[in-house]
Amino acid sequence: MNNPSPAEKAAILESITIDCVIFGFKAGNLEVLLVRHGEGISKDKWGLPGGWIYKTESTDDAANRLLLELTGIKDIYLEQLRAFSDPDRFPLSRVITIGYYALIKEEDYDLKAGATAAEVAWFKVSQVKDLIYDHAQILEIGLKRLRRRIKQEPIGFNLLPQKFTLLQLMHLYEEILGKEMDKPNFRRKILKMNLLTPLNEKEKDVSHRAAKLYQFNPETYQQLLEKGFNFEF
């Protein structure tokens, strides 16, 4: 979100930007993808990946392009959060930013800092601090959305590896919703949804009884995405 060069100015919208909140999950922690800026007024500070919009692209396209340019991540489903429009949110001029968010499996993507980003990395959400501009607020709204969504749609699964145990899934819910759950009840409820396909495999290299591995049933997944569910637990 540095100021555009004169050459770029012709092709971009002047007072709108994009910022992306990308969530991942690793070792029981919810993480978010940040970039360290390599130039401009926020040089060397960390913030959400984002930038300017070309006049010829939709904001959805811009979000995907920017994410690719800055972090190397491509072809993910980004959902719009909302616009952030405090007149003073950006110090150099009046700029409204449109927030996007996504959930991805960290393991599926290689990070590669590009364009104006000097560095890209995952940070535990609970430990993020000192983001540029109003990015802390955008992250917070993204987190709120994630929490609301995960109770009503089977989106959390995007954060887990292909094959996972029921306990891993439960821990994911516990981490995101910030509350403890009952193993037998969780198991019963999620299995009844028919959303998981049991595999003929088990965990390996664990020092206790190995749990069965599961993966999604993409069909039920689609149905539930549309119809929603209630995952209060």
Added chain:
Amino acid sequence: MNNPSPAEKAAILESITIDCVIFGFKAGNLEVLLVRHGEGISKDKWGLPGGWIYKTESTDDAANRLLLELTGIKDIYLEQLRAFSDPDRFPLSRVITIGYYALIKEEDYDLKAGATAAEVAWFKVSQVKDLIYDHAQILEIGLKRLRRRIKQEPIGFNLLPQKFTLLQLMHLYEEILGKEMDKPNFRRKILKMNLLTPLNEKEKDVSHRAAKLYQFNPETYQQLLEKGFNFEF
């Protein structure tokens, strides 16, 4: 959303606008507020109330100001829908619009066409057609949001008069969700929420047994707004 005059250009953002989807409810029908444009390329066509954003105001403020200028409605709670960013959505130039929506009691507000609006009026949602630009899409997204929300938060009450009967409330839900409900069950469920305060009054001038009137319990209302509920019926 006509093009700004040169004098205005200094003070407004060039490629962003606001559009508002205002829902009301009357005689069993869900209605939406539209304005007939008095000037510009969409002269004499109907569309959502909206317009340009001053550089010094947030989009929330802009939405409220524009609504007041165009329709005379003021001081309502407008919630942001999302940004609409199709590069071709606005014929004259590249303009992204930020949609807002609100639910209000029609009876509480007097309409008064102002600024660039030649006329303001309520239209039954089911009968709206031929809106300018992509306003049909914005309305559709607003409606979707309304349907989702009304199942999870007690927002529908904003559409009813101060005092109302349970059947009126149920009809509101039926109209918005497009599905029939069971009277006794609806009654039981909603009363148990403790959201309604029974009044010592009854309907008047009806040609059948008069129903008891209720109003909200603002405290429970606040609690439920934060905590949410599940109003599937």
Added chain:
DNA sequence: CTTCCTTATAGTTTATTTGACTACAAGTAT
């Protein structure tokens, strides 16, 4: 190889919530 420990998984029990109904009460209109 037996015992202990940890985690996985199955099952029980009780209270609560739903959904579909029935029944009756309270008014208006004829």
Added chain:
DNA sequence: ATACTTGTAGTCAAATAAACTATAAGGAAG
């Protein structure tokens, strides 16, 4: 007085949720 309409109360079986107990399957320690 009677029929008709809508409001309100209550019943009952099925489904769900929450808390809990019990057992199985492994590895680790002795």
